[in-house]
Amino acid sequence: MKNNRGILERAVISGTVSGLATAGIASFAGKHENGSYAAPLNATSHIIWGEEAAHHDRPSLKYTLTGFLLNHASTIFWASFYEKLFGSHGTRQYMRRLPFTASPEPVSLVKPLCGGAAVAAAAYVIDYHLIPKRFTPGFEKRVSGKSLTAIFAALAVGLAARDVIDAGIEFHKRR
Numbered sequence: 001m002k003n004n005r006g007i008l009e010r011a012v013i014s015g016t017v018s019g020l021a022t023a024g025i026a027s028f029a030g031k032h033e034n035g036s037y038a039a040p041l042n043a044t045s046h047i048i049w050g051e052e053a054a055h056h057d058r059p060s061l062k063y064t065l066t067g068f069l070l071n072h073a074s075t076i077f078w079a080s081f082y083e084k085l086f087g088s089h090g091t092r093q094y095m096r097r098l099p100f101t102a103s104p105e106p107v108s109l110v111k112p113l114c115g116g117a118a119v120a121a122a123a124y125v126i127d128y129h130l131i132p133k134r135f136t137p138g139f140e141k142r143v144s145g146k147s148l149t150a151i152f153a154a155l156a157v158g159l160a161a162r163d164v165i166d167a168g169i170e171f172h173k174r175r
Contacts, residue, residue, distance in 0.1 A: 010083045010162065015076030018158030023071055025154045026139050029147035036142075041067035044138035054141040067138065074137065075155065078123050082159040086115025088166060109167055116160030120152045 026040035036057035043054040044067035056063045127137055139151055 007083045007087065008080065010087055011076055011079040013079075014082060014087070014159050014162050015079030016072070017161050018079060018155050019072035019075035021154040021158040022075060022151050023068055025147070025151050026071075026143060029143040029150065033143055033147065038064045039142040040139045041071065043067065043141040044071050046138045046141065047135055054138060071137065075158070078119055078155065079159055081122070082115055082119045086111060086119070086160075086163075088112070088163050109164055112160035112163035112167065113156075115163075116156035116158075119159055120156035123155060124152050 023041060026044075027037040030040040031037045034057065038059040039057050042056045042060070042063035045053040045063045047070055048066055049063065053063050053067070127135075128140070140148055143151070
């Protein structure tokens with residue numbers, strides 16, 4: 001139970017980083033493609049407000065804040081899978097304390113980056129091919145496929161960011 005709490009705490013952090021990254025990329029793409037920073041986040045609120053939300057360009061509490069919060073909750077949801085399957089969970093610190101280990105686990109960026117990419121790919125497939133249209137992220141209503149790719153790349157990097165930073169710190173400590 002304690003391990004699950006740690007995973008949830010980490011998921012809130014990595015999900016928040018991912019949520020801010022995806023919202024930022026979506027907003028800049030919306031400005032570039034539609035002249036509106038708010039349009040992609042507004043479109044995300046279609047889950048609650050229906051298709052009408054995707055047609056609003058101006059920022060508003062009703063559409064923009066709702067879209068931002070839905071995106072944020074979604075990224076925390078996906079982060080829980082990342083943390084459970086790929087997150088470090090303090091493994092390096094635990095391994096250093098074991099008396100029978102000759103050296104600490106090697107520092108690698110491969111696992112967190114590949115893990116983030118795997119979870120983002122799963123999120124894309126599930127969000128756009130398995131669930132009903134009403135529950136899609138909504139970004140696709142206001143940004144291009146190229147921008148959608150950038151949004152999911154931001155999700156992947158955001159999920160892995162904490163572990164990548166931890167690995168970098170660990171690497172520099174060993175030097």
